[in-house]
Amino acid sequence: MQFTDLALAEPIVKAIAEQGYTSPTPIQAQGIPAVLSGRDLLAAAQTGTGKTAGFTLPILQKLLDAPKGVKPNQARVLVLTPTRELAAQVQDNVATYSKYTKIRSEVVFGGVKINPQMQRLRRGVDILVATPGRLLDLHNQNAIHFDQLDTLILDEADRMLDMGFINDIRKIMRLLPKKRQNLMFSATFSDKIRALAKTIVENPVEVSVTPKNTTAKKVRQSIIAVDKKQKINLLIDLLAKEKWHQVLVFSRTKHGANKIAKQLSDADIPAAAIHGNKSQGARTRALADFKSNDIQVLVATDIAARGIDIDQLPHVINFDLPNVAENYVHRIGRTARAGSDGDALSFVSIDEIDLLADIQNFIGEPIERLDYPGFAPSKPLPELKLNLKPKKIKKPKKPKQASTDSKAAPKQKKKPANKSASAKKAKTTANSKPKRQNRKPSDQKKSPIKRPSQSPN
Incomplete structure (x- = not known):
């Protein structure tokens, strides 16, 4: 058409x-x-x-x-x-x-x-x-x-x-x-x-035209485990070595966005922050400078992210994971637009492991893990299982008591019925924890940029 x-x-x-x-x-x-x-x-x-x-x-x-x-x-x-x-x-x-x-x-x-x-x-x-x-x-x-x-x-x-x-x-x-x-x-x-x-x-x-909770197919998603205090050094090292010319970085807070932008600028990496506390003039200038490649890195909070629309934006980095799993999908959707490819890289510290689990459960798949030389975390991230929602287990029905109108069973009215073996078994099933499906992310070590070629789905 x-x-x-x-x-x-x-x-x-x-x-x-x-x-x-x-x-x-x-x-x-x-x-x-x-x-x-x-x-x-x-x-x-x-x-x-x-x-x-x-x-x-x-x-x-x-x-x-x-x-x-x-x-x-x-x-x-x-x-x-x-x-x-x-x-x-x-x-x-x-x-x-x-x-x-x-x-x-x-x-x-x-x-x-x-x-x-x-x-x-x-x-x-x-x-x-x-x-x-x-x-x-x-x-x-x-x-x-x-x-x-x-x-x-x-x-x-x-x-x-x-x-x-x-x-x-x-x-x-x-x-x-x-x-x-x-x-x-x-x-x-x-x-x-x-x-x-x-x-x-x-x-x-x-x-x-999109299944529920899915991410764009052309976005290559990956995470790097790193200590929280080392995130800014990892970002600076990554930008210096890979020479990425246009990178959108997401921070969880306004203060964090300002701090990241300042630390990048101090490292001679042109950067600006955009969030709700910035004046509209400052936000407009920062976005215009980013689109024209006058600044290399734009640091944004979720509230400012929806209006950032750049067809050829190649890289998105989650400096902090979002508190709401759905926002992860919106964040990485800033790249791989208009049919192009894109990379979405997340820095994950041990205190964000629950947020990572929420995100993976929300999108229904594990995110590939990468090792970055020199920034291995002091405490490794544990492997995560996808927690697919278990079917609701019906509680066992209580044994029926004899009708008060019946003359044939007056004793059953005074003495409660004993729980059957099947009822006990059902109760045990109801109180037991549902089994979780386990899908291991790849153990293969890769650099953030060099990835093995993959055939199209």
């Missing part, structure tokens, strides 16, 4: 071709016709699979098919995103694909002055990309209204729930026209996402 087969107008196809794309990804091939049909959409796709274009392209087409003037302080399409970086990224996509049209778009988010945003909304916009908090602020100041809204898009809905935006989303829902098209995009279809979807989408088309 080609983009020309998807009933997209020539100006849109031209803009797509300029970006070097000719064939839609699976999420685009399935999602674009559904959006153009006017149906609500509930779509799950792994990060890096083209979700943004999956809703941007058909929305642009619908605006071209039904052009109408937008009143001041109004918007026809609203795109909600969880983070500033992701909002800016979506707006970049909208601007790129609408460059040969007269469709107007704006992006609003916190961390910057609100007055310039209010002024840009006075003319009205076709597409408004926003973070929930800033959108509500603008509405409270009468800078934006939704009388003309045709379409609502929730991007990264799972992340919005993780970040605690559910109350803001509910407030926004109450402000919108009841008659509208709704599109929800998420990395997974968790129970929470489905519960939220029931309050937003109506009789949706469901599209899912």
Whole structure:
């Protein structure tokens, strides 16, 4: 299938071709016709699979098919995103694909002055990309209204729930026209996402192009066991020897991200940190410098990670393992995007062994272990077994007592029935620990870069 087969107008196809794309990804091939049909959409796709274009392209087409003037302080399409970086990224996509049209778009988010945003909304916009908090602020100041809204898009809905935006989303829902098209995009279809979807989408088309909890196939995952105090020295040594030119490093905390960036800079490795406490200007500059290769290493926390979208990002390093196993999948999804390959390397100290176990259980497979010369941990990491969830064992039923209406067994009423041998056996089974399946990670020693060639799956 080609983009020309998807009933997209020539100006849109031209803009797509300029970006070097000719064939839609699976999420685009399935999602674009559904959006153009006017149906609500509930779509799950792994990060890096083209979700943004999956809703941007058909929305642009619908605006071209039904052009109408937008009143001041109004918007026809609203795109909600969880983070500033992701909002800016979506707006970049909208601007790129609408460059040969007269469709107007704006992006609003916190961390910057609100007055310039209010002024840009006075003319009205076709597409408004926003973070929930800033959108509500603008509405409270009468800078934006939704009388003309045709379409609502929730991007990264799972992340919005993780970040605690559910109350803001509910407030926004109450402000919108009841008659509208709704599109929800998420990395997974968790129970929470489905519960939220029931309050937003109506009789949706469901599209899912990724199995639950899986990682991108082209990401080469590995871990290096190392003492916690030696992690920064390992990172510096690795960057110096391998001469990686663009590396995204994840820290668990904001303080940790700042500390790592400073230690790298002190070692003459150009680095910058990006997290929630940084001003929007600083975050924007750091990301721009990273994309242009002016800095070699960008150190980020999970809250800033969703908006980092670089097609050819080759390396991701988990300096700290995340507290939430699902975030591991999102982190390593920053590499191996747009069909390219990528490396995801995690530094694991002994105090993170439980987090590693959670991650491996979540993705359903062990992660390859590598030895790095000179940084062997003082206490080796124990081998881990995959803890597949055991089947629930039914508790034995209590022996039935004689009916009080029966005259034939009055003695059974006074004396409780003895537990049978089978009941005792069942109780023993219920109290015993379930067996775990054991899948050993590879014992073969390899360097972080030189790996044996593997045949494609």
